[in-house]
Amino acid sequence: MKELSLNILDITYNSIKANAEKIEISISESISANLIQIEIKDNGHGMDHELLEKVTDPFVTTRTTRKVGLGIPLFKQSAEDTDGKFSISSKIGEGTAVYASFRLDHLDRAPIGDISSTMVSLIQANDQIHFIYRHSTDSGEFVLDTDDLHAQLGDVPLSEPAVLSWIGEYIKENLEDIQGGKI
Amino acid sequence: MKSLAELQAIKEKMQNKVNLRASEDDNTVRVVVGMATCGIAAGARPVLNAFLKEIEDRHLGNVICTQTGCIGICQYEPVVEVITPDGTKTTYVKMNEDKVAKVVTEHIVNNKVVQDFTIGAYQK
Numbered sequence: 324m325k326e327l328s329l330n331i332l333d334i335t336y337n338s339i340k341a342n343a344e345k346i347e348i349s350i351s352e353s354i355s356a357n358l359i360q361i362e363i364k365d366n367g368h369g370m371d372h373e374l375l376e377k378v379t380d381p382f383v384t385t386r387t388t389r390k391v392g393l394g395i396p397l398f399k400q401s402a403e404d405t406d407g408k409f410s411i412s413s414k415i416g417e418g419t420a421v422y423a424s425f426r427l428d429h430l431d432r433a434p435i436g437d438i439s440s441t442m443v444s445l446i447q448a449n450d451q452i453h454f455i456y457r458h459s460t461d462s463g464e465f466v467l468d469t470d471d472l473h474a475q476l477g478d479v480p481l482s483e484p485a486v487l488s489w490i491g492e493y494i495k496e497n498l499e500d501i502q503g504g505k506i
Numbered sequence: 507m508k509s510l511a512e513l514q515a516i517k518e519k520m521q522n523k524v525n526l527r528a529s530e531d532d533n534t535v536r537v538v539v540g541m542a543t544c545g546i547a548a549g550a551r552p553v554l555n556a557f558l559k560e561i562e563d564r565h566l567g568n569v570i571c572t573q574t575g576c577i578g579i580c581q582y583e584p585v586v587e588v589i590t591p592d593g594t595k596t597t598y599v600k601m602n603e604d605k606v607a608k609v610v611t612e613h614i615v616n617n618k619v620v621q622d623f624t625i626g627a628y629q630k
């Protein structure tokens with residue numbers, strides 16, 4: 324993937340497919356620590372032990388349109404290519420957490436990219452899901468909690484086009500403020 | 507700097523509109539964007555966001571945009587299906603932002619399929 328934000332989008336679709344009601348996306352980037360960390364945590368249906376052991380292998384998928392699941396192996400490889408770490412934990416009925424870290428100054432590291440578009444796409448995919456997106460940098464932290472948006476909007480859905488574009492701009496401005504997503 | 511309170515203004519504007527959102531009726535055009543790993547890697551995210559922007563900018567209240575997983579033709583991603591009110595489904599392949607603008611103007615607004623972008627044109 325050209326951007327880590329695209330991996331995040333892809334991995335989070337797995338959470339949506341697993342019928343998660345709550346999904347937490349956390350990104351931390353630190354130039355001083357030379358490290359980017361990404362975690363996607365959901366309360367979806369989870370995976371059993373056997374599937375969990377296999378999902379990092381690019382020949383496993385529960386999809387029927389093709390035999391090879393690509394999302395998790397790609398994310399894992401993009402982390403390991405930068406001397407980073409990857410882990411995934413899951414429990415049936417409880418949920419799944421996917422973690423990846425990246426050495427920030429590694430030549431093979433993809434840029435974080437357009438997180439704002441990723442969040443807008445995810446919210447548009449299912450505006451009933453409770454998303455909590457946290458992004459921290461050396462200069463601060465930004466948190467977007469869709470519950471706070473619902474509190475302002477009442478009955479107006481988050482998937483309303485005017486609301487989605489507002490959310491996109493809101494994220495961009497706040498990331499700008501903490502110098503986030505630029506690397 | 508934007509504040510969450512601005513959403514109140516959007517909310518009031520919305521509530522003044524009688525017809526909040528295209529509830530599905532005889533006029534509904536559906537746009538379905540394939541967003542599986544293969545689609546995302548090929549550029550589906552900007553395609554989706556371009557449709558959302560066109561829908562907003564042109565106030566296309568009868569268009570519903572949804573996302574789906576893999577449509578099964580990974581080599582043609584990004585793939586978009588447009589389903590018009592008469593039930594006709596058109597499959598557009600190898601989409602990008604420029605193509606979105608054209609599909610919106612010609613197909614969604616003027617009801618004329620953009621043949622050059624369809625899967626049929628690529629399979630020839």
Ligand SMILES: Nc1ncnc2c1ncn2[C@@H]1O[C@H](COP(=O)(O)OP(=O)(O)OP(=O)(O)O)[C@@H](O)[C@H]1O
Binds near residue numbers: 341378383393543544
């Ligand atoms: N968050 C999750 N909760 C439950 N099951 C999951 C989760 N993430 C992945 N899985 C399981 O692991 C499998 C492999 O996921 P992966 O993203 O690698 O491929 P895929 O989603 O099947 O296909 P694609 O290549 O389009 O991503 C999924 O089919 C699903 O069964």
Ligand SMILES: [Mg+2]
Binds near residue numbers: 333336393543
């Ligand atoms: Mg996947």
